[in-house]
Amino acid sequence: MTTEPSFRESVDIMFNQAVKLMDLSPGLEEKIRVCNSTYTVRFGVRLRGKIHTFTGYRSVHSEQMEPVKGGIRFSMGVEQDEVEALAALMTYKCALVQAPFGGSKGGLHIDPREWDAHEMEMITRRFAYELIKRDLINPSQNVPAPDMGTGEREMAWIVDQYRRMNTTDINAAACVTGKPINAGGIQGRVEATGRGVQYALKEFCRYDEDKAKAGLTGTLKKKQVIVQGLGNVGYHAAKFVSEEDGANIVAVIERDGAVVNPDGLNIELLKEHIIMTGGVKDFMGGEYVEDGASVLEMDCDILIPAALEGVINLTNADRIKANLIIEAANGPITAGADQVLLKNGVVIIPDLYANAGGVTVSYFEWVKNLSHIRFGRMQRRQEESRHQLLLDELQRLSEDSSIKWQLSDKFKEKYLRGADELELVRSGLDDTMRDAYQSMRKVWHSRDDVPDLRTAAFLVSIERVAASYRSKGL
Numbered sequence: 001m002t003t004e005p006s007f008r009e010s011v012d013i014m015f016n017q018a019v020k021l022m023d024l025s026p027g028l029e030e031k032i033r034v035c036n037s038t039y040t041v042r043f044g045v046r047l048r049g050k051i052h053t054f055t056g057y058r059s060v061h062s063e064q065m066e067p068v069k070g071g072i073r074f075s076m077g078v079e080q081d082e083v084e085a086l087a088a089l090m091t092y093k094c095a096l097v098q099a100p101f102g103g104s105k106g107g108l109h110i111d112p113r114e115w116d117a118h119e120m121e122m123i124t125r126r127f128a129y130e131l132i133k134r135d136l137i138n139p140s141q142n143v144p145a146p147d148m149g150t151g152e153r154e155m156a157w158i159v160d161q162y163r164r165m166n167t168t169d170i171n172a173a174a175c176v177t178g179k180p181i182n183a184g185g186i187q188g189r190v191e192a193t194g195r196g197v198q199y200a201l202k203e204f205c206r207y208d209e210d211k212a213k214a215g216l217t218g219t220l221k222k223k224q225v226i227v228q229g230l231g232n233v234g235y236h237a238a239k240f241v242s243e244e245d246g247a248n249i250v251a252v253i254e255r256d257g258a259v260v261n262p263d264g265l266n267i268e269l270l271k272e273h274i275i276m277t278g279g280v281k282d283f284m285g286g287e288y289v290e291d292g293a294s295v296l297e298m299d300c301d302i303l304i305p306a307a308l309e310g311v312i313n314l315t316n317a318d319r320i321k322a323n324l325i326i327e328a329a330n331g332p333i334t335a336g337a338d339q340v341l342l343k344n345g346v347v348i349i350p351d352l353y354a355n356a357g358g359v360t361v362s363y364f365e366w367v368k369n370l371s372h373i374r375f376g377r378m379q380r381r382q383e384e385s386r387h388q389l390l391l392d393e394l395q396r397l398s399e400d401s402s403i404k405w406q407l408s409d410k411f412k413e414k415y416l417r418g419a420d421e422l423e424l425v426r427s428g429l430d431d432t433m434r435d436a437y438q439s440m441r442k443v444w445h446s447r448d449d450v451p452d453l454r455t456a457a458f459l460v461s462i463e464r465v466a467a468s469y470r471s472k473g474l
């Protein structure tokens with residue numbers, strides 16, 4: 001029996017498959033592959049009358065561009081290998097979407113559900129303190145973001161902790177991204193990763209040749225979609241593709257099982273149910289299935305794993321029936337399963353592209369923090385007055401001419417409105433996702449030795465990272 005590689009080995013295998021097709025010097029190849037450093041910290045926090053010791057990590061995979069960037073994860077699955085694999089993915093992800101950062105990742109071995117909000121604040125601040133004093137959180141060196149088990153709340157504590165320790169740093173807000181708006185965040189960051197998954201799917205659907213490889217036609221409308229994990233990424237992706245693009249979310253898999261409805265689940269109601277009860281069981285809008293993992297194998301057009309790594313592996317890969325899998329989570333398909341799916345004709349939109357929406361909007365947030373002004377503040381009203389000028393002139397011409405015509409109120413309202421920050425962020429994200437997809441597909445279709453989008457994505461990324469190292473004289 002073939003043994004399953006670990007997550008980190010899987011990332012290395014995928015990297016090696018791509019570099020085999022490149023002409024890199026062996027030394028440079030090794031330099032790009034290895035993780036530069038991993039800092040492990042064990043710290044104590046007095047809680048519930050005794051000292052509890054927690055273990056945290058911050059790994060830096062590459063520093064060819066600084067700051068380095070990558071989320072902080074709070075989960076019981078966190079360990080050194082996982083953090084290093086995720087840091088490596090960040091390097092390739094940033095290169096692919098041309099966000100000017102090196103790759104990093106952090107994590108704390110903890111189950112956040114076991115602690116109340118005040119306790120979580122004490123733990124998060126203490127972890128942040130340990131990282132800040134070693135410049136592993138710093139606006140110009142290392143900028144974390146949310147990941148599994150963390151969100152705006154944790155980022156707000158971290159930025160506040162940084163400010164307390166660096167009272168004169170004018171760029172303090174840029175030390176972390178994914179903050180709430182009132183703490184220096186940006187519109188559209190919470191939805192960004194799920195929004196990016198939607199944009200990625202829409203871009204894929206623009207190419208008949210790519211859809212044909214997956215045996216699909218048309219747009220997302222009425223496509224049967226299964227989502228695993230209705231957290232930040234899964235919820236937003238499911239909500240947008242169902243509410244805006246007309247896809248049918250036929251099943252959602254969560255920790256406690258799955259809920260299935262061939263006519264499509266109402267994602268908003270299901271999310272409310274999960275928040276209220278902690279799981280999908282007893283949701284009235286669909287049928288409950290206790291063995292959640294089995295639902296990954298149900299018939300569907302598109303499978304969106306958006307929970308954790310390694311869920312599609314050698315034990316189930318052969319039974320996956322989806323035509324297209326978009327890796328919203330990091331590393332949901334092991335290297336072994338990847339080969340099985342490729343053989344079975346399943347098209348995979350790889351994680352380093354599919355979930356890059358988060359880091360893309362984090363990049364916008366970091367730029368906003370450094371420029372100390374919200375996007376659109378200078379131009380918005382000026383844009384509106386120029387549009388008004390044009391409409392007034394058209395109106396005057398119509399009055400002077402023999403043919404009378406009238407612009408509809410709906411058109412006028414839409415045309416007159418200057419773009420606000422949210423619209424600009426979405427536009428920048430859409431542009432980034434489209435551009436990155438095109439760079440991957442160009443390689444995928446132009447070379448016979450590139451079997452899939454993942455290899456193409458690695459080729460594009462590694463070439464950019466290599467160019468960056470070469471320009472430093474390596």
Ligand code: NAD
Nearest residue numbers: 147148149193229230231232233254255307329330355358
């Ligand atoms: P999250 O904690 O908000 O959500 C994770 C969801 O998965 C939760 O609803 C949880 O209950 C569910 N889950 C956990 N174990 C499960 C299991 N065994 N079966 C089914 N569901 C399970 O996390 P998130 O931020 O949405 O991250 C999810 C994935 O996306 C991770 O791989 C993360 O690295 C990746 N990612 C997140 C971001 C981001 O901006 N948050 C960016 C890029 C990539």
